[in-house]
Amino acid sequence: MLKIMIRKQMAEVFRTCFYDAKKNKARSKGKVIALLILYAVVLAGALGGVFTWLSLALSPLFAAGMQWLYFVIMSGIALALGSFGSIFSTYSSLYLAKDNDLLFAMPIPVRDILFARLFSVYILGAMYLATAAIPAAVVYFVKDGFSGTKLFGCIVWFLVLTILTLTISCLLGFIVARVSVKLKHRKISTAVISVLFIGIYYFVYFRASEMIGSLLKNAAKIGGDLRHISVLYAFGKMPTGDVPLILLFAGISAALLTLILFVMTRSFLKIATATGNVTRVAYREATAKQKGMLAACFGKELARFTGSTTYMLNCGIGIPFAFFAGAALLIKGPSFWSTIDYFNTELPGMPVVIACVIPCFFLAMIDITAPSVALEGKNLWIARSLPIPTATILQAKVCLQVVLSIVPSVFCSICSCIVFKLGPLECLFAILIPLEFCVIVALFGLFLGMRKPNLNWTNEVYPIKQSLSVLFTLLAGILYTIIFFGAFIVVAVMDEAQSGRNSLLYLTVFVVINLLLILLLNLWLRKKASKKFEAL
Numbered sequence: 001m002l003k004i005m006i007r008k009q010m011a012e013v014f015r016t017c018f019y020d021a022k023k024n025k026a027r028s029k030g031k032v033i034a035l036l037i038l039y040a041v042v043l044a045g046a047l048g049g050v051f052t053w054l055s056l057a058l059s060p061l062f063a064a065g066m067q068w069l070y071f072v073i074m075s076g077i078a079l080a081l082g083s084f085g086s087i088f089s090t091y092s093s094l095y096l097a098k099d100n101d102l103l104f105a106m107p108i109p110v111r112d113i114l115f116a117r118l119f120s121v122y123i124l125g126a127m128y129l130a131t132a133a134i135p136a137a138v139v140y141f142v143k144d145g146f147s148g149t150k151l152f153g154c155i156v157w158f159l160v161l162t163i164l165t166l167t168i169s170c171l172l173g174f175i176v177a178r179v180s181v182k183l184k185h186r187k188i189s190t191a192v193i194s195v196l197f198i199g200i201y202y203f204v205y206f207r208a209s210e211m212i213g214s215l216l217k218n219a220a221k222i223g224g225d226l227r228h229i230s231v232l233y234a235f236g237k238m239p240t241g242d243v244p245l246i247l248l249f250a251g252i253s254a255a256l257l258t259l260i261l262f263v264m265t266r267s268f269l270k271i272a273t274a275t276g277n278v279t280r281v282a283y284r285e286a287t288a289k290q291k292g293m294l295a296a297c298f299g300k301e302l303a304r305f306t307g308s309t310t311y312m313l314n315c316g317i318g319i320p321f322a323f324f325a326g327a328a329l330l331i332k333g334p335s336f337w338s339t340i341d342y343f344n345t346e347l348p349g350m351p352v353v354i355a356c357v358i359p360c361f362f363l364a365m366i367d368i369t370a371p372s373v374a375l376e377g378k379n380l381w382i383a384r385s386l387p388i389p390t391a392t393i394l395q396a397k398v399c400l401q402v403v404l405s406i407v408p409s410v411f412c413s414i415c416s417c418i419v420f421k422l423g424p425l426e427c428l429f430a431i432l433i434p435l436e437f438c439v440i441v442a443l444f445g446l447f448l449g450m451r452k453p454n455l456n457w458t459n460e461v462y463p464i465k466q467s468l469s470v471l472f473t474l475l476a477g478i479l480y481t482i483i484f485f486g487a488f489i490v491v492a493v494m495d496e497a498q499s500g501r502n503s504l505l506y507l508t509v510f511v512v513i514n515l516l517l518i519l520l521l522n523l524w525l526r527k528k529a530s531k532k533f534e535a536l
Contacts, residue, residue: 001108005116012120014039047131051077055139062144068236069222074136075161075235082129082165083172104269114268118166118261125165133158137239149241156246157239160253167260199324293388297396298403304375305368305400311375314464318365322408325362326415333419349503353488355416355430356507357481359409360437364477368401369445370470373533374453374463380536390530394446398525401442409434429507436514440480443521445473450532484510 011018017035020027027035054077061070103113137154238245291299305311376383383393413434417427448469457463464470491506 002112002115005108005112006119009116009120010123043127043131047081047128048135051132052135052139055136059139059143062140064220067140067144067240068233070140070236071136071157071239072232072236074132075157078129078132078136078161079164079168081132082125082161083168110269111265114264115261118170118264121169122162122166125169126162129161129165130158133161140239147241149243150239153239153241153246156250156253160235160238160249163253163257163260167256170260170264199320293392294396294399297388297393298399301372301396301400304372305404308460308464310461310464311368311371315368315371315470316366316404318362319404319408321365322359322362322412325358326408326412329358329412329415329419349488349492349506351420352422352426352430352503352507353485355413355420355422355426356433357485358416359412359434360481360484361478362412363405363409363434363438364441364474364481366401366405366438366441367445367470367473367477368404369397369442370449370473371463371467372397372400372446373449373536374455374457374467374469375460377455377457377463380455384534384536390533391526394525394529394533398439398442398446401445402438405438405442406435409438425504429504429511432511433507433514436511436518437477437480439518440514440521441473441477443518443525444476445469446529447521447524448472448476450529453536455536 014036017032017039018027019025051074055074058070058073061067097117104110137158140154141150234245235249238249305316384390386393410431413431416422417430422430449467451469453469454463454467488503488506492503
């Protein structure tokens with residue numbers, strides 16, 4: 001039974017490789033093998049390549065005799081990658097699995113269910129961890145020499161890391177599971193946490209070279225401080241071939257694994273069958289507020305958007321990014337002043353154009369309307385059967401994207417105006433043009449989304465992430481921004497007097513062009529789009 005449960009868990013982990021959700025059937029053996037190979041190549045090539053570069057960058061520590069510090073740093077990175085890579089798998093498959101009640105009702109030992117799920121968590125964590133640990137060991141052998149004791153030490157080091165990863169994943173997964181049960185807006189919280197992780201990732205990514213340089217420059221001081229922590233020093237020495245330390249940590253890891261299995265065996269059934277605290281609410285009679293048709297449809301679209309983490313992260317990622325961009329401009333603004341003065345001298349009007357381009361670039365990442373029609377799916381008949389004009393249903397989809405885009409657009413524009421020291425008229429253009437751009441992108445996304453929408457999907461990932469309408473909406477928004485910026489440079493170069501008047505005239509013309517596009521797209525929405533929606 002344990003073997004069957006392990007096969008079931010591994011099939012769930014690699015479900016995408018074994019099952020085609022779009023066609024609602026199992027994949028052929030050839031496709032399964034090809035997808036598994038592709039998955040391994042991408043994992044090893046992308047993440048493995050990054051950590052190979054990082055290991056090479058830290059290799060000067062070998063010449064300084066600080067191999068232990070090298071392994072301490074790479075161990076921390078590998079643990080973080082493995083733990084956070086498998087934490088959500090632990091949360092969903094170990095503690096809050098959807099098939100818990102079904103499996104517990106069957107004549108299957110709880111021990112087998114637990115061990116199978118722990119095995120899948122262990123394998124997933126080991127896979128993520130290996131993308132950092134294996135390049136670190138290979139670079140160490142290449143740069144510092146190879147020996148049998150070093151190989152044995154690195155193998156034990158890797159196994160110890162996998163057990164530590166399993167421990168951390170079980171602990172953090174339990175915390176996430178307990179907290180998520182009590183959250184009222186679980187999807188929004190998951191999206192916010194994901195955005196924070198993305199922000200931290202890009203911050204570390206762009207600061208990596210600087211941090212590595214600072215580490216190598218102060219390696220002696222950092223190594224001296226960390227050497228006083230005997231556990232870290234001993235753990236870093238283990239992969240270098242220190243046999244007593246290898247045996248010590250092998251024993252510790254075996255004891256830790258035994259402790260995990262003992263604790264989980266005693267508490268798994270209670271944890272897996274626990275539910276969140278149920279809040280008792282006393283009934284109070286209240287008068288329901290009547291809503292207009294547009295407001296009711298808007299609420300429905302908003303609930304659909306906030307009810308899907310995938311939808312929010314893929315089609316609304318530009319919302320937090322616009323806020324981050326505005327905040328970054330305020331923080332780093334003084335460093336741009338010399339560049340702004342140069343533009344004012346050589347190309348008058350360039351700062352106000354840049355102030356328009358920055359928010360537009362991030363607003364182009366908001367494409368909520370593009371998959372909105374396809375997301376109706378098999379429930380499209382409900383929207384069509386309601387006594388609501390079709391144009392109102394489609395307007396609600398556009399209004400949702402516009403409303404969610406207004407605040408980040410205005411915030412980023414105001415920050416740009418402050419940093420670039422724009423005048424009142426220039427500030428008006430810097431705020432107005434991105435707002436027009438919000439409406440254009442929303443209408444154009446709906447226009448593309450009405451072109452042969454896929455209504456037979458079995459997973460919402462397909463219309464959100466694999467739809468050509470979403471891709472072309474994103475590319476069209478970015479292309480429109482590039483054209484706006486490039487055309488201005490041509491106008492500025494042709495302005496022989498260098499007075500900057502042509503720039504204001506250009507912005508005025510662009511505002512008018514945007515208004516015409518909005519009118520044309522809105523006319524299409526009221527006439528042709530309604531008929532096309534009713535014919536779906």
